[in-house]
Amino acid sequence: MSTYAHKKSFGATVWDYLTTVDHKKIGILYLIAGGFFFLVGGLEALFIRVQLAVPNNDFVSAGLYNEILTMHGTTMIFLAAMPLIFAFMNAAIPLQIGARDVAFPFLNSLGFWLFFFGGVFLNCSWFLGGAPDAGWTSYASLTLESDTHGVDFYILGLQISGIGTLIGGINFLVTIVNMRAPGMTYMRMPLFTWSAFVTSALILFAFPALTVGLFLLMFDRLFGGNFFDVSAGGNTIIWEHLFWIFGHPEVYILILPAFGIFSEIFATFSRKRLFGYSSMVFATVLIGFLGFMVWAHHMFTVGMGPIANAIFAVATMAIAVPTGIKIFNWLFTMWGGNIKFTTPMLYAIAFIPSFVAGGVTGIMNAVAAADYQYHDSYFVVAHFHYVIVGGVVLALLAGTHYYWPKMFGTLLNEALGKITFWLFLIGFHLTFFIQHFLGLMGMPRRVFTYLPNQGWETGNLISSIGAFFMGVAVIILLINIVMTQVKNVRVGNDPWEDGRSLEWAIPSPPPFYNFKQLPLVRGLDPYWIEKMEGKKEMTPAEPLGDIHMPNPSFLPVTISFGLFVAAFGAMYHVDDKNWALPVLIIGMGITLISMLIRSVKDDHGFHIHKEDLENEDDKGGRA
Amino acid sequence: MENLRPNSANPKADLIYRRKKNAEEMRYQVVSFALMIFLTLIAFAAVHFDGFSHWFVAPFIMLLAVVQVIFQLYYFMHMSHKGHETPQLFLFSGLAVALITVLTFVTITWI
Known part of the structure; x- marks a missing residue:
């Protein structure tokens, strides 16, 4: 049974990926789709910086600038950062807990395709009359006044991809609760698994607020509702509350897995057990919990009054405590460790000062009285780019290098990786550090141009130059990826040589059933424990037996595509186009019929028989 | 027996x-x-x-x-019954978060 020996035709490979329910392939799909949207969002960022490089620039018009700015934020958060986080969660979590797949493989695939079609729908706006232009927060007063269909694309696109994210989050919760290998107790889970667990819980509790908000906005825009229309008795502030009740946990949804990836990297390349494991778990859970208690700090200037501002300021500052615990634990992990400066480790080391800088400005913003000065200035832009780029994006780049061998079976070129790292790090600080001072000098955010002689010219020019450093860094990363895949030098189980968790005990990439026999976990860092006792592989926890696997299915694509079609119908219905209603009905029909087929057709999966597993050469997928 | x-x-x-x-x-x-x-x-x-x-x-x-x-x-x-500890944990923590949010709305943030 040589799965890799025969070459599949291109069409067969595409069909394989369209119908796959395998978490490893879905992880690759998330990586490709998220990576594509990351490039789109990055291009939009470059357009923003070109426009702002010199005063009175006319590279883009004011209206187009608003669209680019809105789409940059929306794309980067919802279509790039989140899917890339899901890419690594899919690639690593089932392997780390010693499972053969996620709990609901079909739903995993459905989650991806919903995200994908939602993202495509949102980006269709560029070609159909203009993108959303109300900012990524899409405050209701702006949204309701917007003339084009752009904001409708935002509402419906995010609604569709939001369902996908919610499905993905629930799936990981169930997987981590139910599918841990024998011996893998909660307090033996790798920290990336822990952070994915807390992140999934945050998705479960936070996304409903966004769903409700988007539905209310949809009723206001498309069906004549008045939830946010002040002139009709609505309240525009409700949107801000709903958005930020979702929006603040959302930034923790992004940063916690980043912390998880870095925790893995620090322990691996310091060749030391993660310092203060249990306090790391405690801090992760506490950050997740406090994340729900601070949303109003985005609204200090709305006028909630001194009591609300004071309480939310203090709650916000409290988050610095668990975050500080984490920072010190990482430092102490490196302390006395035998550090290996690989590309992922460079990202991890650079992350600490970068993220701390973002955290410090976060505390400055949390001082409600001072925030009246910072609010809507470039200081805030600098702050959140320091936490998102200095935290999440560095983690995603580090994770790309770190997990690439496990996902694709090849090791990215270290020399090119380090060039990418230095260019990106220098570019990042060049772009955003100066923006703190631009903000303090009074430059407001979301302006499409500015007048000369206000002292902002040099700062903006430096910032724009830095952005191009990051652009070049990403291009070198792409070259690195292409070169590595063309050379196709295969690596073994543990290409970093210091792997600690279960994923490094099986081949890269793992066979489609992951573990031939489920492994027995004897402590934190189970593979490290076995290696220290001179063993080459994990001790099996079960005799060799038949493995039950799910069947591939095309239905997730059709379910998601139906909603994609229906969204066009719903949107153009307000223009009294006579084709809109049929399109809406056809789209919903595709979705509902696909769901009906899924419900009534029995799909019991298939078994890999014991005899076939025995015949396979022993290199593949032993416990 | x-x-x-x-x-x-x-x-x-x-x-x-x-x-x-x-x-x-x-x-x-x-x-x-x-x-x-x-x-x-x-x-x-x-x-x-x-x-x-x-x-x-x-x-x-x-x-x-x-x-x-x-x-x-x-x-x-x-x-x-036994074995429902995890659902209970999620149910009650979700409830706690939701109640604190509602409490915040009715006491300090509403304008």
Whole structure:
């Protein structure tokens, strides 16, 4: 049974990926789709910086600038950062807990395709009359006044991809609760698994607020509702509350897995057990919990009054405590460790000062009285780019290098990786550090141009130059990826040589059933424990037996595509186009019929028989 | 001698025990079902009766609703059984977050 020996035709490979329910392939799909949207969002960022490089620039018009700015934020958060986080969660979590797949493989695939079609729908706006232009927060007063269909694309696109994210989050919760290998107790889970667990819980509790908000906005825009229309008795502030009740946990949804990836990297390349494991778990859970208690700090200037501002300021500052615990634990992990400066480790080391800088400005913003000065200035832009780029994006780049061998079976070129790292790090600080001072000098955010002689010219020019450093860094990363895949030098189980968790005990990439026999976990860092006792592989926890696997299915694509079609119908219905209603009905029909087929057709999966597993050469997928 | 050990391979071994357990379970379900019907009747009666002000009736009905939810969760959805610790943790932490949010709205953030 040589799965890799025969070459599949291109069409067969595409069909394989369209119908796959395998978490490893879905992880690759998330990586490709998220990576594509990351490039789109990055291009939009470059357009923003070109426009702002010199005063009175006319590279883009004011209206187009608003669209680019809105789409940059929306794309980067919802279509790039989140899917890339899901890419690594899919690639690593089932392997780390010693499972053969996620709990609901079909739903995993459905989650991806919903995200994908939602993202495509949102980006269709560029070609159909203009993108959303109300900012990524899409405050209701702006949204309701917007003339084009752009904001409708935002509402419906995010609604569709939001369902996908919610499905993905629930799936990981169930997987981590139910599918841990024998011996893998909660307090033996790798920290990336822990952070994915807390992140999934945050998705479960936070996304409903966004769903409700988007539905209310949809009723206001498309069906004549008045939830946010002040002139009709609505309240525009409700949107801000709903958005930020979702929006603040959302930034923790992004940063916690980043912390998880870095925790893995620090322990691996310091060749030391993660310092203060249990306090790391405690801090992760506490950050997740406090994340729900601070949303109003985005609204200090709305006028909630001194009591609300004071309480939310203090709650916000409290988050610095668990975050500080984490920072010190990482430092102490490196302390006395035998550090290996690989590309992922460079990202991890650079992350600490970068993220701390973002955290410090976060505390400055949390001082409600001072925030009246910072609010809507470039200081805030600098702050959140320091936490998102200095935290999440560095983690995603580090994770790309770190997990690439496990996902694709090849090791990215270290020399090119380090060039990418230095260019990106220098570019990042060049772009955003100066923006703190631009903000303090009074430059407001979301302006499409500015007048000369206000002292902002040099700062903006430096910032724009830095952005191009990051652009070049990403291009070198792409070259690195292409070169590595063309050379196709295969690596073994543990290409970093210091792997600690279960994923490094099986081949890269793992066979489609992951573990031939489920492994027995004897402590934190189970593979490290076995290696220290001179063993080459994990001790099996079960005799060799038949493995039950799910069947591939095309239905997730059709379910998601139906909603994609229906969204066009719903949107153009307000223009009294006579084709809109049929399109809406056809789209919903595709979705509902696909769901009906899924419900009534029995799909019991298939078994890999014991005899076939025995015949396979022993290199593949032993416990 | 009868084998009552629950971990016996013989499926009939703990039949008596299981029968007793099921009867007990059924009794709880019937009692809580009757109580829920009764609580619903009280709720209707409270609205129907003219003597109470609505400042009493509204919170009272909400209290009855909370009791009904607890019955529903613990007796009909078996949350009182063993092995439901994780769902309980998520349910109550979600509830705590939601209640704190609502509390914040009604006390300090509403403008």
